[in-house]
Amino acid sequence: MTSCESTATYTAKDFKSEVKPVWCPGCGDYAVLSSITKAFADLGLAPHQTSVVSGIGCSSRIPAYTNTYGIHSIHGRALAVGQGLKLGRPDLTVLVAGGDGDGFSIGGNHFLHACRRNVDITYIVMDNRVYGMTKGQPSPTTESDWDASAMAPPGGTGMTPFHPLAIALASGANFIARGFSGDPNGTAQIIAEAIKHPGFSFVAIMSPCITFREEQRDWKNTMRNVNIEPTTDPAQAARRLMTDDGFNCGILYRGDRPAYGKEKKATNAVSDLDREFTL
Amino acid sequence: MTAANMFLDAAAEAGYYALFGRSSGPQIRGGEAAALVRLGVEPITSVDDTFDIMLAIDWQGVQRFAAELPLSKNSLVICDPSAGDVPEVYVKTGAKIVHLHMKDLAKEIPGGRPNMIALGAVAELIGIPVGPLTEVLGKSLKKKRADAYEASVAGVKAGAAAAATLGGSKRLAAAKAKDAKRWTVTGNYGAGLGAIRGGVRFCAAYPITPATEVLEYLASALPKVGGVFVQAEDELASINMCLGASYGGEASITSTAGPGLSLMTEGLGLAVASETPVVVVDVQRVGPSTGIATKCEQSDLNIAVYGLHGDAPHLVVAPNSVGDCIFTTQWGVYLAESLQTACLVMSDQALGQSRAIIDAPADVAFVGKRLAAVAPAEGEVFKRYANTASGISPMPIPGQPGCQYTSDGLEHTETGTPSSQSSDHTLQLDKRQRKLTNFDYGNHWATIEGEGDIAVITWGSCTGAAREAVERARADGVKAKLISLRLISPIRPQHMADALKGVKKILVVEQSHQGQFTRYLRGEYDLPAKPESLSRSGPLPMRPGEIHARLLSMGK
Numbered sequence: 001m002t003s004c005e006s007t008a009t010y011t012a013k014d015f016k017s018e019v020k021p022v023w024c025p026g027c028g029d030y031a032v033l034s035s036i037t038k039a040f041a042d043l044g045l046a047p048h049q050t051s052v053v054s055g056i057g058c059s060s061r062i063p064a065y066t067n068t069y070g071i072h073s074i075h076g077r078a079l080a081v082g083q084g085l086k087l088g089r090p091d092l093t094v095l096v097a098g099g100d101g102d103g104f105s106i107g108g109n110h111f112l113h114a115c116r117r118n119v120d121i122t123y124i125v126m127d128n129r130v131y132g133m134t135k136g137q138p139s140p141t142t143e144s145d146w147d148a149s150a151m152a153p154p155g156g157t158g159m160t161p162f163h164p165l166a167i168a169l170a171s172g173a174n175f176i177a178r179g180f181s182g183d184p185n186g187t188a189q190i191i192a193e194a195i196k197h198p199g200f201s202f203v204a205i206m207s208p209c210i211t212f213r214e215e216q217r218d219w220k221n222t223m224r225n226v227n228i229e230p231t232t233d234p235a236q237a238a239r240r241l242m243t244d245d246g247f248n249c250g251i252l253y254r255g256d257r258p259a260y261g262k263e264k265k266a267t268n269a270v271s272d273l274d275r276e277f278t279l
Numbered sequence: 280m281t282a283a284n285m286f287l288d289a290a291a292e293a294g295y296y297a298l299f300g301r302s303s304g305p306q307i308r309g310g311e312a313a314a315l316v317r318l319g320v321e322p323i324t325s326v327d328d329t330f331d332i333m334l335a336i337d338w339q340g341v342q343r344f345a346a347e348l349p350l351s352k353n354s355l356v357i358c359d360p361s362a363g364d365v366p367e368v369y370v371k372t373g374a375k376i377v378h379l380h381m382k383d384l385a386k387e388i389p390g391g392r393p394n395m396i397a398l399g400a401v402a403e404l405i406g407i408p409v410g411p412l413t414e415v416l417g418k419s420l421k422k423k424r425a426d427a428y429e430a431s432v433a434g435v436k437a438g439a440a441a442a443a444t445l446g447g448s449k450r451l452a453a454a455k456a457k458d459a460k461r462w463t464v465t466g467n468y469g470a471g472l473g474a475i476r477g478g479v480r481f482c483a484a485y486p487i488t489p490a491t492e493v494l495e496y497l498a499s500a501l502p503k504v505g506g507v508f509v510q511a512e513d514e515l516a517s518i519n520m521c522l523g524a525s526y527g528g529e530a531s532i533t534s535t536a537g538p539g540l541s542l543m544t545e546g547l548g549l550a551v552a553s554e555t556p557v558v559v560v561d562v563q564r565v566g567p568s569t570g571i572a573t574k575c576e577q578s579d580l581n582i583a584v585y586g587l588h589g590d591a592p593h594l595v596v597a598p599n600s601v602g603d604c605i606f607t608t609q610w611g612v613y614l615a616e617s618l619q620t621a622c623l624v625m626s627d628q629a630l631g632q633s634r635a636i637i638d639a640p641a642d643v644a645f646v647g648k649r650l651a652a653v654a655p656a657e658g659e660v661f662k663r664y665a666n667t668a669s670g671i672s673p674m675p676i677p678g679q680p681g682c683q684y685t686s687d688g689l690e691h692t693e694t695g696t697p698s699s700q701s702s703d704h705t706l707q708l709d710k711r712q713r714k715l716t717n718f719d720y721g722n723h724w725a726t727i728e729g730e731g732d733i734a735v736i737t738w739g740s741c742t743g744a745a746r747e748a749v750e751r752a753r754a755d756g757v758k759a760k761l762i763s764l765r766l767i768s769p770i771r772p773q774h775m776a777d778a779l780k781g782v783k784k785i786l787v788v789e790q791s792h793q794g795q796f797t798r799y800l801r802g803e804y805d806l807p808a809k810p811e812s813l814s815r816s817g818p819l820p821m822r823p824g825e826i827h828a829r830l831l832s833m834g835k
Contacts, residue, residue: 019696048680053523063685064697069677070685071526072697073519074549080483080516084523084531085677087507088481092527092677113512266505270475271642273500277462277472278639279291 012037015047017067028181028207029059032126035184039191050093053082055102058133059126062097076106079114086121087261093195094121101131104140104162115171118199120259128209136212149212166241168202169234174255175201180223193251199259222247230254282394283314285415290318291463291636292411294454298323300633302347303573311340320452322637324600325743328824330354331449334397337362346819350374355449377445384437390430399438406450409439460639466630469604470560471496474532477612478647480506481529483520485513488572489628490562493534514539518546521557526686528676530616530647534560537579544586550621551591553686558615560624562631565817574818575628577739580795583623584768592712594622595768599726599742601635607765609645610723616647618714619674629740629820649674654681662693666706670714715769724766724774731758733833734779737788738764738796741821745788748826757834770803784833785810788826792816
């Protein structure tokens with residue numbers, strides 16, 4: 001295993017790559033990228049010791065825009081890839097990032113099991129309640145009556161929006177937070193706390209898509225930083241999340257379940273395994 | 280099954296080689312099942328055409344197994360009269376039927392069981408002395424349950440004594456002295472061991488019949504050598520967790536069967552495009568869909584070779600005996616790591632779930648090693664997907680300073696930046712193909728035995744039956760050579776041409792209704808003659824007699 005103890009300190013800029021994002025002008029994801037690179041720098045990490053893993057979609061382009069070890073994988077599978085990386089390489093900082101369609105629709109099952117499994121990774125979902133890359137279909141977090149796009153069914157989907165934070169809590173997640181891309185510094189602080197948290201940490205970041213959801217420009221007026229003490233009581237957290245209007249930002253729940261994974265320690269040589277088969 | 284495992288151990292103790300396959304329905308545990316054992320003084324890699332002895336403890340569910348238990352008039356059926364009349368399907372084989380009062384004999388022994396009476400009886404008939412039997416019973420029972428041990432020994436002795444009066448001995452040729460270097464292994468455990476020998480230290484897998492024993496083995500063995508096992512939530516997670524771990528530098532494996540392989544194909548495509556090594560052991564069962572979960576077929580060939588979307592060159596290898604599951608899986612890991620791509624190890628149910636007594640496998644030197652990256656000079660960009668002459672690009676391990684890159688399933692430039700340019704696409708496609716085509720696979724691409732102007736080309740578990748058929752045909756004056764492909768893809772045109780030099784007729788043997796392997800060979804290779812195809816579906820195993828008959832007609 002390679003590791004490099006570095007005495008150099010890095011700035012947020014060191015974590016950004018030269019690749020120009022494909023995002024539309026005004027996309028909330030630009031600010032999330034800045035929050036992530038700032039959080040890495042603030043934590044004193046080095047680019048070669050960090051990794052950003054994603055699936056498919058607008059926000060999943062993020063690994064290429066960072067100067068870390070990145071994986072831009074396939075639709076919905078980012079959490080599986082990220083958990084595999086962390087379990088294979090516990091020394092790395094692993095951040096998994098993506099969007100609401102990628103994470104909660106095609107990747108929904110992995111989300112449930114990542115919350116349960118509690119591998120020490122941080123999962124950031126840039127939620128804009130729409131499929132941007134395929135030009136404006138409703139996503140799992142889209143309001144049931146949203147039909148303002150030619151791509152959405154008349155009258156809306158009629159389906160109850162997915163509640164990522166409540167589902168994370170019910171599935172066993174131990175760190176649940178909400179951020180807003182319009183507040184990059186506050187979001188960077190939340191991400192840094194999430195990375196420091198042992199075990200699986202989940203940060204939903206409201207990140208407007210003003211291309212397909214013009215009305216999300218208004219989020220800057222409705223999102224609020226709650227600055228409340230994160231509860232350690234799941235029942236209280238459930239009440240907090242279920243009465244939430246979707247605009248409260250901050251760390252909303254922090255449990256203390258131990259992280260998944262045992263220390264990797266060889267007790268046998270490979271040749272010792274032959275004994276089981278020898279007559 | 281317990282008695283059959285003991286029987287196999289006793290035979291091994293007495294110096295015999297053996298192959299033990301099982302047949303059961305879809306029940307979870309218990310229920311009717313057949314243990315199919317063949318013994319010999321030389322290594323055994325195939326079932327025979329018929330069984331010499333069938334011992335029926337009862338007749339429950341017998342119709343289900345009739346086709347899998349072929350008998351002849353030379354066979355001996357031993358049954359308990361208390362179980363009722365012998366079913367017509369066995370009577371009409373003309374086999375000699377004898378009665379053994381297994382239940383009554385068991386009742387005379389405190390704690391006695393009919394299966395131990397049966398075990399003693401069969402051992403006596405074929406000439407395995409009581410010594411090796413009690414030795415085996417001692418190993419499995421003595422420490423845990425002394426009373427059970429004593430009851431079992433008494434049962435075995437009673438069975439042997441009763442069988443001595445039955446007549447119809449089926450005595451085996453005397454075994455050579457037991458060789459200290461023999462192993463007993465199933466194909467699935469062997470695949471797990473081969474993976475670890477090849478350097479695998481990470482496995483994420485989801486249970487599926489008949490591949491589950493691969494993960495069962497790795498779950499316990501990997502932690503011992505500092506590795507990690509994860510039971511994933513599904514096959515999609517399995518393959519993608521493996522890709523994550525592999526990107527991190529850990530050689531990774533998952534195991535599955537047909538339905539799971541279907542789910543993994545998208546992840547396999549990512550492995551190819553992002554050049555991330557990964558190994559999948561597919562223990563083939565009858566398909567399509569859920570098919571017959573507990574039985575064998577070789578019909579996943581098409582999906583293995585052609586199942587990925589896009590132009591996605593990758594490795595497909597296949598073990599051709601229970602013991603070869605060890606070597607071929609190890610080799611598969613070595614190839615995947617060396618070539619930074621996906622390798623499918625196409626085992627099958629007849630290999631994976633059969634237990635064999637084999638000569639200890641050589642401790643071969645194939646351990647997967649990636650071409651290591653060097654950090655670029657100051658101001659230069661690291662090219663993860665550099666267009667090298669070999670097609671293999673140096674691959675950094677995260678943690679290495681200066682080589683940060685994004686692994687991508689999107690088409691990309693040499694640095695890994697997503698690109699939709701045709702020039703980048705062609706360059707990367709050429710590179711991924713070139714590294715596979717130009718690699719030196721040595722002589723492991725196939726197992727080639729014998730000489731003759733007929734070639735039998737086969738793969739996987741059909742190899743054993745084909746070998747035996749070739750040997751029988753030779754005794755009849757028909758000379759054939761056996762070519763069992765281990766490297767299914769990429770193709771080896773020159774090697775195949777060399778192997779087929781002087782060959783005038785070809786017989787392709789496989790267990791697939793569509794003749795997938797025959798079509799593959801005809802589509803990919805220039806063959807000197809249009810092959811005859813001996814291709815039929817599972818789940819009945821290919822038997823030497825079927826192939827032998829065809830060879831005799833081809834030899835006329």
